[in-house]
């Protein structure tokens with residue numbers, strides 16, 4: 001583990017600032033994410049968006065990713081994930097989606113308790129299924 005850079009701290013701050021936009025009345029587990037594009041463009045923010053039909057809930061990381069793709073951004077460097085209560089490493093579904101679009105990016109997981117952990121996505125999703133597996 002190493003101290004976060006100023007850019008990483010800034011990304012984390014952007015995620016943290018958006019936590020109030022999370023819609024999590026069912027789990028009471030608000031999550032926010034800031035996804036940094038590779039070209040230095042402004043980070044894209046996502047929050048978890050829950051629903052009375054629990055299964056259609058969308059995670060913060062995927063909200064950010066889908067918003068970025070809709071904006072035409074497809075190359076990324078880093079994602080910072082922030083949760084209100086404790087740390088929130090990306091769930092399995094988010095790892096799979098992040099791998100498809102972001103490749104082996106750095107994932108920063110933060111919490112209000114001051115914990116900050118950095119991973120490469122390949123650590124979180126070893127032996128991923130991707131387009132290589134679809135080729136004969």
Ligand code: THU
Nearest residue numbers: 027029031048059060089090091
């Ligand atoms: N959640 C995320 O937003 N990201 C994750 O990687 C894990 C879980 C959300 C989904 C749900 O709204 C709440 O956290 C509790 O699972």
